[in-house]
Amino acid sequence: MAARSNLVPTPYSIKMALLKVLLESQGGQHQSDLDQWIKSQFIWIRDLSIYIWPPEKLVVNRNGYKLRYYDQTADKADRSRSTLPMQDGFVFREWVYMQGHLQICCGPSGRLTQLEQLFSLINYFGKRGCFFQYLPEYKQQTLGPLFQPNPTTSFTVQPMDDLGEKTTFNRINPYSTDKAQLDKDRVIKPGFLPVQLTTSSAHYDIYQR
Incomplete structure (x- = not known):
């Protein structure tokens, strides 16, 4: 059975994206004390409480693709072949389209300026197949x-x-x-999203907030 896509980014993927752009943008300035610096930076990012408010509508598009690709195993087994061996394959992909703005609530933190700078550098969460863009005009600071x-x-x-x-x-x-342990270093809990499945078929789902 093919895996299903998440409708919204998770707190883990958001924090990892923050760490990534932090290291890329500021790590070069701390080459002499990198270990000590990143440990202190990691703590405040780790301790953020993150809540996600989905956009008004989400559409999940499901597609299956037949393809032919290079058979590396067969090629290594017979180097005398005059042609490249190919094999058939099938891949399943889901694409999530968001209509409206995804809102991310982070805090509490005394590093709001730094947090905003880091979010402005992020263009994807999780795998590179997605795209997100920070919109500074919608920023809010609340207690x-x-x-x-x-x-x-x-x-x-x-x-x-x-x-x-x-x-x-x-x-x-x-x-x-050091090895990470599930349910200790990476904790998975059920998340509740205020969206309802309104339409569904074999190829797409529509969720409405």
Whole structure:
């Protein structure tokens, strides 16, 4: 069975995107104290509480593609072949189109200026197949979150992963020998989205907030 796409980015993917652009934009200035600097920066990003408010409408388009691609195994087994071996394949893809603005609530934090700068550098969350753009004219600063998950007014459940409250940078660093543990360094909980499935078929779903 093919995997289903998330309707909105998760707190884990948002925090990892923040870490990525932080390292890319400021890491070069801390070459002499990189380990100490990134550990302190990681803590405030890890401890952010993140809530997601979906756009007014989401359309999920499902497509299957037949393709032919290079068979590396067969080619290595017979180097005397005069032609490249090919094999048939099938891939499944889902594309999520958002109509309206996706809102992300982050906090509490005393680094609002830095947080805004980092969000302005992000153009995707998770895998590179998506695109997001920060819109500074819609920024709001409040004493508390404007929205939080509410199961009584939500119609769609999506798994939401997040960084564990005690995880360290080395645990999520792919170049470190420390290993991350599921449900400890990366925690997955059910997330409640205030969107309702209004139309569905074999090739698409439409969700309305």
